[in-house]
Amino acid sequence: MKLARDLKEFETRLGHSFADPALLIRALTHASISSPTRDDNQRLEFLGDRVLGLAMAEAVLDHDPSATEGQLAPRFNALVRKETCADVARQIDLGAVLKIGRSEMLSGGRRKQALLGDAMEAVIAAVYLDAGFETARNLVLALWGERIRTVDTDARDAKTALQEWAQARKLPPPVYTEMKREGPDHAPVFTIEARLDNGHAATATAKSKRQAEQAAARALLGEVEK
Numbered sequence: 001m002k003l004a005r006d007l008k009e010f011e012t013r014l015g016h017s018f019a020d021p022a023l024l025i026r027a028l029t030h031a032s033i034s035s036p037t038r039d040d041n042q043r044l045e046f047l048g049d050r051v052l053g054l055a056m057a058e059a060v061l062d063h064d065p066s067a068t069e070g071q072l073a074p075r076f077n078a079l080v081r082k083e084t085c086a087d088v089a090r091q092i093d094l095g096a097v098l099k100i101g102r103s104e105m106l107s108g109g110r111r112k113q114a115l116l117g118d119a120m121e122a123v124i125a126a127v128y129l130d131a132g133f134e135t136a137r138n139l140v141l142a143l144w145g146e147r148i149r150t151v152d153t154d155a156r157d158a159k160t161a162l163q164e165w166a167q168a169r170k171l172p173p174p175v176y177t178e179m180k181r182e183g184p185d186h187a188p189v190f191t192i193e194a195r196l197d198n199g200h201a202a203t204a205t206a207k208s209k210r211q212a213e214q215a216a217a218r219a220l221l222g223e224v225e226k
Contacts, residue, residue, distance in 0.1 A: 003018075003021045003024070003025075006096065007024060007097055010096070010097045014139070015139055023044075024123070024130075027044050027126035028094075028119060028122070028123070029099045030115060032103060032104040032109070041118065045118045045119075047128070048123065049080075051136050051137075052080055055137040056076055056079050059144070078151050079144060079147060082118075083113060084117075085121055086116040089119060091143070094119055094120060094123070095110035098110055098119055100115070106186070108184075124139070157214070161217070162221050174217065175195050176195075176216065189205060190206060191204070192204060194213065202222075
């Protein structure tokens with residue numbers, strides 16, 4: 001099977017040339033465009049999540065041989081979460097070659113975090129099936145690169161960390177309020193306020209509610225922990 005030019009260019013950005021190009025095509029095929037004769041990438045996504053997990057578990061262990069399990073777990077979670085996978089997908093412009101249905105295309109599917117993150121995991125699985133774990137691991141290490149070396153020493157989920165801060169001081173859990181939503185339906189931008197019962201509050205803006213909540217929690221943590 002001969003790949004189209006855009007997929008060959010994607011192989012270059014990815015850093016892997018497929019012996020079985022059908023694996024790459026399947027990894028890039030979203031369920032919204034699948035058919036009885038065309039498999040989507042959901043099963044590959046399931047496998048890729050596990051391949052990424054093993055590769056990243058090894059990476060965080062190797063990066064800091066003295067770290068405890070309590071330090072390693074949040075770093076690992078920060079590196080494998082959907083947002084990070086989507087960021088890597090954007091880094092190699094995966095959205096440009098993602099095969100999606102018309103409805104997803106009209107709603108901005110090529111930019112959606114969930115679709116990009118899932119497809120990135122599917123591509124990792126495709127590389128694993130095409131060339132084995134060592135090749136897949138090396139590809140993950142190359143694509144994640146500096147993220148592994150600079151992941152925060154304490155990469156706890158910011159909302160969890162803020163709630164723990166409040167509980168330790170016998171305060172109710174923080175409250176998150178959507179202050180504003182802007183932009184078109186296919187690419188909304190949310191402004192979220194995080195507020196503690198003691199009156200401290202912070203706001204943040206992002207392309208998803210979850211990201212905005214996390215950013216607001218992180219900002220509020222930075223304020224109360226000064």
